[in-house]
Amino acid sequence: MTLPTDTTVLDGATILANARAVAPVLREEAEASERGRRLTPRAVEALRSTGVFRMAMPRAWGGPEVDIRTQTEIIEELSAADGAAGWCAMIGSDGGFYTAPLEDAVARGLYPDLDMITAGWIVPAGRLHRVAGGYRLEGRWQFGSGCTHADVIIGGALVFEDGAPVLTEGRPEVRVAMLPAGEFEILDTWHTTGLAGSGSHDYTTEGAFVPAEQTFRFGDLRRRRRAGTLYAWPGMFFANLPGVPLGIARAALRSAEQILADKMLVPEMRPAREDPRVRTGIAQVHAMVGAARSYQYDVLGELWATLETGGEPSLRERAALVGAHMHTIRTCRDAVRLLADVVGSASIYRRCPIERHQRDLTTIAQHLMGQPKILEMAGALWLGVDKVLTRHPLSAEGLI
Structure with a gap:
């Protein structure tokens, strides 16, 4: 694995590969992190070694300035190993966004190391x-x-x-x-x-x-002190959030398929894989998560394409971004709940990863971007109404 230093310029593909490489460590540490209610030192250093915390740092500093779709893929990969680690990686990499409106010398004073x-x-x-x-x-x-x-x-x-x-x-x-x-x-x-x-x-x-x-002030993010597509939209710092629920849902599917490979139904005493209900449920969950993922990445790609040309996102592009976040979070949560029903009683035990995946997604669904009021905001934008829900902190500060 390539270990980042201030003289090492990583790109998104390398950070993504590093994220895949540390996945076994994050899986090993997940239980201890949950028990301690914080990431273990080993998990933190595994994350730091990938370069994920520098992925939003500007090229002018030697950072990779990773595009938002690739950032989301990186977060998804880490979250598939451990949802809490992926969440902390997503939050912990925001320094590159928050320093954008600061004077360069001030920003580097706060972040002398790109992996902070x-x-x-x-x-x-x-x-x-x-x-x-x-x-x-x-x-x-x-x-x-x-x-x-x-x-x-x-x-x-x-x-x-x-x-x-x-x-x-x-x-x-x-x-x-x-x-x-x-x-x-x-x-x-x-x-x-x-x-x-x-x-x-x-x-x-x-x-x-x-x-x-x-x-x-968040309005300062619009004044483009720092060039680059990554800093062209003030709400970009939360655009990679859906990688977390997508990664968790993907991990839950992997766990379910492993459980069902050997599970025998009682009292029928036949393989679960032969049961129509099990087969239908697995197919439905794959479709739910896959469709949400495709839509989310399409929306991010369209937003990025607009920003790359120097354009301002339209109301419809903003509506799609807001709505896709809510849709992805809630769809992944609902999909894993369905998966627990498919797996059956095995999913209620703490030793079963699906049990933790359900709890993680339940918590994520309470985030600002997972709340039903977000759909009202998206609907207003789809209908051509700007300046909606000004009491909502993300809307009031012009981040949506």
Whole structure:
């Protein structure tokens, strides 16, 4: 395997190959990661060795600047080995996106090593109080996936001055602060249904100083300080998310087929593979997951093609992107639930991978991009209505 250093330029194909190479390690560590409610050190180093955390870093830094379809494939491959590891890889590789609106020297100061890991929540759960040269940050954020092994942590916050909210264009100003992980305290809160190994704990800080140049507004992502197709759309940092449910669903299918290869039905005492219900269920799940995957990658490909020509995504392309995310997440969850029914009682035991896959997908379906309100947003865009659901954080900040 090619181990990345700052003088090694990896491409997407190499990172994808590396992801396949470390899959056995991630599978071996999955149970321990879940038990510890954080990725094991061995799992973290396996991920880091692939180059996944640098895949959104710009070519100007020696990064690979991997296109979004290939990024999604990489995340899918890692998630097929362990959903929590894939989720942490997806979140942890966001540094290349979040540094795009920063001055280059500031960004490299935060990320002197291209394989540094990012964690944090963009939702404005904190407050940035203006002081000379920057802000004092206070707050408590949820869902800090990978925060136990992160190098840089972000936090969305409302801006205050003299105790009052700062308004920009009539709305409260929201900025995202970026700080070394040591500036935050990690709170042991991640006791959850699924993705237990992701270590998505709450985190907090009280009064940490943030230089002004280490903050940005999501509107800044549109101003193209950094060239390149990967940075041309402000919501690109979550475009690779569907790789996680797709990978988990693929792994669940593989597990189901292995179980069914030797399973005997009782009381009939005949091979499960001969049962029409089993055969029909397996075929249905393959079609559900395969169709969702094809649609997701088609949508990402069309978005990328538009951005490569310098165009602005149309309302219909944005609608497809939003709707495909929701569709992929929910379809994979429903497919694996059906798979559990096909497999039968074996799927209820903790020793069965399908049991964990179900829990992981149940948890992912509660993400912002998996919520039914996302379909309302997509439907409005399909019907030509822009500026929809402005109360939704992704819409309000112009990320959709």
